[in-house]
Amino acid sequence: MLEYEIVIIGGGPAGATAAKYLSRAGIKTLLVQRNMSFKKPCGGGIRLDAFSEFEIDTGIIRKYVDTIALVHKDDRVEVDISQTPIGIVDRQSFDAMLRQDAQDAGTTLLEAVFVSLEHFEDHVVSTIKVDEEYIKVRSSYLIGADGVNSKVRKIVNGDRVSSSMTHYADITTKEYGVCEFHFGSEVAERLYAWVFPHAEGSNIGTLAESDQSYLNRLIENLDIDEDIKALGYRIPHYHNTLFYKDRVFFVGDSASQVLPFTYEGIYYAMSSAKILADVIINDEDPKSYEKRWSEKYKNKFTALLILQKIFLRNDFMISLMMRLYHKRYIQEQMVRLWLGKREVKIGIKFFFNVFKQLITR
Numbered sequence: 001m002l003e004y005e006i007v008i009i010g011g012g013p014a015g016a017t018a019a020k021y022l023s024r025a026g027i028k029t030l031l032v033q034r035n036m037s038f039k040k041p042c043g044g045g046i047r048l049d050a051f052s053e054f055e056i057d058t059g060i061i062r063k064y065v066d067t068i069a070l071v072h073k074d075d076r077v078e079v080d081i082s083q084t085p086i087g088i089v090d091r092q093s094f095d096a097m098l099r100q101d102a103q104d105a106g107t108t109l110l111e112a113v114f115v116s117l118e119h120f121e122d123h124v125v126s127t128i129k130v131d132e133e134y135i136k137v138r139s140s141y142l143i144g145a146d147g148v149n150s151k152v153r154k155i156v157n158g159d160r161v162s163s164s165m166t167h168y169a170d171i172t173t174k175e176y177g178v179c180e181f182h183f184g185s186e187v188a189e190r191l192y193a194w195v196f197p198h199a200e201g202s203n204i205g206t207l208a209e210s211d212q213s214y215l216n217r218l219i220e221n222l223d224i225d226e227d228i229k230a231l232g233y234r235i236p237h238y239h240n241t242l243f244y245k246d247r248v249f250f251v252g253d254s255a256s257q258v259l260p261f262t263y264e265g266i267y268y269a270m271s272s273a274k275i276l277a278d279v280i281i282n283d284e285d286p287k288s289y290e291k292r293w294s295e296k297y298k299n300k301f302t303a304l305l306i307l308q309k310i311f312l313r314n315d316f317m318i319s320l321m322m323r324l325y326h327k328r329y330i331q332e333q334m335v336r337l338w339l340g341k342r343e344v345k346i347g348i349k350f351f352f353n354v355f356k357q358l359i360t361r
């Protein structure tokens with residue numbers, strides 16, 4: 001049997017970041033990744049300040065975006081985000097680089113699949129499959145960082161991550177310089193559709209559970225004339241978050257830590273992983289992971305969830321939202337709420353100001 005202090009399942013942004021910080025602190029860590037060439041279906045948009053915060057080489061960034069566009073039918077608003085621009089990465093190279101950073105810090109990286117888990121009073125034993133061989137690994141704690149289809153979560157908590165289906169495609173014939181969010185029931189069954197500059201060409205997609213007709217209408221509206229291979233992958237909701245249970249921590253998509261409204265997950269996967277690593281390094285009570293995460297993010301996640309429920313309800317509310325977005329004050333507040341580090345208080349005063357904007361010219 002192999003023995004480590006911490007075993008992490010999943011070498012995406014959450015798992016690789018946790019591994020890097022744990023190993024740096026001298027904690028014997030095993031990082032288990034199913035497939036080293038896996039390319040996570042993703043727009044690859046990451047707020048730029050994440051690179052200095054998590055000490056990631058900016059050389060991996062393929063494109064920079066300093067404007068986002070909000071689109072509903074013929075209405076379009078462009079919002080300046082040059083204070084906190086977005087870097088676009090290719091997820092295959094990005095994830096590989098994060099795993100390499102973890103290895104450089106001392107993590108053991110293994111290409112293997114997590115299969116099952118046994119619980120004991122002061123440790124857990126994971127079974128992983130390497131090629132055709134089953135290996136048992138003993139550790140004080142396990143970290144489930146295995147994404148939206150988390151097997152660790154299913155085994156430990158008996159549930160699945162609450163999520164929506166996305167339909168997306170890479171396109172090569174059109175380049176977009178800004179990140180566009182397209183709203184409305186014509187192109188998005190839920191929330192929004194998107195057009196992002198991608199590492200190569202562009203990436204388009206929509207949140208739609210049922211079929212591809214929403215994506216087809218987006219393609220039509222964008223006037224894209226190209227043979228498109230659409231794929232599907234699930235994205236978590238911020239709902240039924242799970243932080244810790246029976247010597248197992250959860251982080252990133254497996255913990256449901258995706259920001260509502262924008263559905264930005266990479267930054268929060270890495271930030272949550274750093275909070276978790278700190279808790280383990282300082283030998284704090286496992287429950288303080290949820291406490292520390294909540295102190296930092298609960299207000300922000302709740303505020304964006306409330307705004308998502310109010311404004312992305314139907315086409316009428318979306319047109320009200322677009323009317324608001326034309327106001328500079330609202331743009332500033334939304335950018336602060338989304339990308340700012342300081343909290344925006346969503347209380348009576350906030351809604352009063354929003355209402356005031358709505359009735360003034």
Ligand SMILES: Cc1cc2nc3c(=O)[nH]c(=O)nc-3n(C[C@H](O)[C@H](O)[C@H](O)COP(=O)(O)OP(=O)(O)OC[C@H]3O[C@@H](n4cnc5c(N)ncnc54)[C@H](O)[C@@H]3O)c2cc1C
Pocket residue numbers: 009010011012013014015032033034035038040041042043044045046112113114115145146147148151166168205233234235251252253254258263264265266267269
């Ligand atoms: C279409 C789409 C577009 C998106 N665009 C953006 C965007 O532009 N910006 C943004 O911030 N977020 C975006 N997201 C969300 C973002 O991709 C995720 O929130 C983020 O990748 C979460 O990181 P993670 O490490 O928790 O999980 P993942 O990145 O999913 O990593 C989990 C890893 O675990 C491995 N694994 C799974 N099961 C096992 C197992 N049994 N054994 C071993 N290894 C296993 C997987 O191979 C994978 O490498 C997008 C999501 C989708 C679906």
